[in-house]
Amino acid sequence: MASAQELSVFLSSVEQRAFKQAVYAVRDDDAALDIVQDAMIKLAEKYGDRPAAELPLVFTRILQNRIHDWFRRQKVRNTWVTLFSNMGKKSDENDDFDPLESLSAPDDSEIHQDGGRKLERSQLLQALESEISKLPARQREAFLMRYWDELSITDTAKAMSCSEGSVKTHCSRATQALAKALKLKGITL
Amino acid sequence: MNRTKDLLTQTQADEFGQASAVLLSQGSQALPTGIKERLYAARMKALSVRKAEKVWIQKPVLASSSGTWSFSSRSTWDTLGWVAPLVVLVFGLIGIAQWQEDSRINDIAEVDAALLSDDVPPDAYADSGFLGFLKNGGIADTSSDSSSSLQSK
Numbered sequence: 001m002a003s004a005q006e007l008s009v010f011l012s013s014v015e016q017r018a019f020k021q022a023v024y025a026v027r028d029d030d031a032a033l034d035i036v037q038d039a040m041i042k043l044a045e046k047y048g049d050r051p052a053a054e055l056p057l058v059f060t061r062i063l064q065n066r067i068h069d070w071f072r073r074q075k076v077r078n079t080w081v082t083l084f085s086n087m088g089k090k091s092d093e094n095d096d097f098d099p100l101e102s103l104s105a106p107d108d109s110e111i112h113q114d115g116g117r118k119l120e121r122s123q124l125l126q127a128l129e130s131e132i133s134k135l136p137a138r139q140r141e142a143f144l145m146r147y148w149d150e151l152s153i154t155d156t157a158k159a160m161s162c163s164e165g166s167v168k169t170h171c172s173r174a175t176q177a178l179a180k181a182l183k184l185k186g187i188t189l
Numbered sequence: 190m191n192r193t194k195d196l197l198t199q200t201q202a203d204e205f206g207q208a209s210a211v212l213l214s215q216g217s218q219a220l221p222t223g224i225k226e227r228l229y230a231a232r233m234k235a236l237s238v239r240k241a242e243k244v245w246i247q248k249p250v251l252a253s254s255s256g257t258w259s260f261s262s263r264s265t266w267d268t269l270g271w272v273a274p275l276v277v278l279v280f281g282l283i284g285i286a287q288w289q290e291d292s293r294i295n296d297i298a299e300v301d302a303a304l305l306s307d308d309v310p311p312d313a314y315a316d317s318g319f320l321g322f323l324k325n326g327g328i329a330d331t332s333s334d335s336s337s338s339l340q341s342k
């Protein structure tokens with residue numbers, strides 16, 4: 001059974017990663033913060049008495065469910081917004097959405113202070129994050145869970161509620177797509 | 190051909206994934222202060238609503254010369270505390286069932302006694318002709334018919 005201290009340590013170790021994963025999915029900082037907060041509260045409230053070893057998988061699953069819930073709510077809301085906006089003026093602002101534009105650039109002053117190496121890594125990270133955001137949702141989930149959360153294929157399959165074969169397929173496709181996209185930009189990891 | 194050539198092997202894919210994870214981890218450490226503060230606040234809020242642990246409290250027992258006796262006595266009373274009501278409940282239910290059974294037997298006996306002491310024998314009620322006789326007027330009609338026939342004579 002995880003103590004309050006263990007739960008706190010666990011949450012502090014995953015909160016930033018969870019936030020970034022939510023941002024990749026929903027592309028909105030405020031929404032991502034809300035999602036992470038909801039996931040953390042749900043974990044503490046409902047599963048706070050689980051053994052510490054079970055927390056990563058449970059939290060990942062809650063986080064993914066919260067992200068899916070957010071998309072469902074957005075879909076419903078967009079339906080109404082589209083319905084009412086069609087009654088008024090015609091708006092095509094979202095048709096040319098580019099994920100690159102939604103990513104905030106890092107602080108330039110900090111980059112200049114730390115030198116060219118940091119700038120290079122920052123650009124590399126920006127390119128990688130941009131490509132991750134472009135991945136299909138299932139591929140992105142599989143890739144991040146397998147490599148960033150370091151979940152096993154079995155645990156990833158449980159968290160994604162799919163077969164292990166599907167996880168391998170999603171993960172492989174995500175890796176190939178990312179490597180190819182970065183190669184086109186002249187980046188090799 | 191090119192497509193096959195561009196594909197990563199499993200090992201290369203794993204290396205790429207791990208390198209990406211390292212880069213992403215570094216990136217996640219450099220979040221703006223505002224975001225970090227909000228995440229901290231969210232964590233504190235989550236911890237405040239944490240599901241409480243189940244605490245098992247053992248009742249203290251005084252260690253003394255009569256400690257064993259008092260523990261045993263207390264245990265006996267504790268056992269009696271839940272056994273006695275259970276026994277009372279069981280005997281109560283048995284008593285109610287017995288009383289209902291007696292009551293039912295008495296009712297049947299009364300009906301039997303009434304039937305046996307009646308002028309009409311019990312076998313008559315099983316006779317379809319007798320039932321028809323009752324429906325068509327019974328004894329009253331028969332007596333009036335007989336009296337009228339006597340007067341005519």
